Amino acid sequence: MRRFVGLQRRQWVVGALVLATVGAWAQPDGPIVEVWKDPQCGCCKDWVAHMEKAGFVVRVHETGNVGARKRLGIPDKLGSCHTASVGGYALEGHVPARDVQRLLKEKPRAVGLTVPGMPVGSPGMDGPAYGNRLVPHDVLLVQADGRSTVYQSYR
Template identity: 60%
Template sequence: MDTVTTTTRRFWLMGALMLPLAAMAAAPQGIKMEVWKDPSCGCCKDWIAVMKKAGFSVQVFETGNNGMRAQMGLSTQLGSCHTARVAGYVVEGHVPAREIHRLLREKPDAIGLTVPGMKVGSPGMDGPIYKGRKDPYQVLLVRRDGSTSVYQKYA
């Protein structure tokens, strides 16, 4: 084998070995999300799994969410079973990841998003126990003055 062929093979072999490392370095680490929930809430765990799959890096606090919801300035009327904080915004309840990503892109002057209550068919409330049932619901944008507007409708 000549020197050129050996050098070329080594070059391609080293490149092939380095490719996985380059891919790991380029992969996003995930947007940090903190979630407060009750330790025994199964639908919260399911919603968190959806968020992780959508690329969020989730830290969970099993302390309930009433205190954090109040601290973030969200009224109890807009509440649900878990409260998240992402990039300074509150995300209350079973908000789809798509709308959270949209919120982070658009950066509105708002407290955040909420899906009040526990809407069947929303992320985390869509498991086999519900047998495919999907109730219509709305994702609300919560402004700093506490008023809301429909951010997205799901039928």
């Protein structure tokens, strides 16, 4: 009986060590981005791939984004097809990963970033399917009062 108890204890300790090791391996490499989008939206899926390629870990909620946009404080007039959250900031639309990285580094007092609408040439709205075109557009920094300023321009 004593040998049996010792074996169980040893198995438990080994199991706990294995779980701890697996847990350490499973830690994300970059900040976690939560995304709310329509399940049918292909450009949103392409934006998610853009963010993952840049090192972000992305969790997608296929529930639509209107509620998330409102909850995170992005005015409807600055809306787009998907809404995200990362590091305490809101992201609306096709915001480039490099601008998100800059936001997380600079940590301005703001609600977050938006690329209103769905401009061709923005991440997820780019590539051969869009004729490799770039429609000039701005990434806006959104303040708590709903005002916005240009954070980055793409021309």
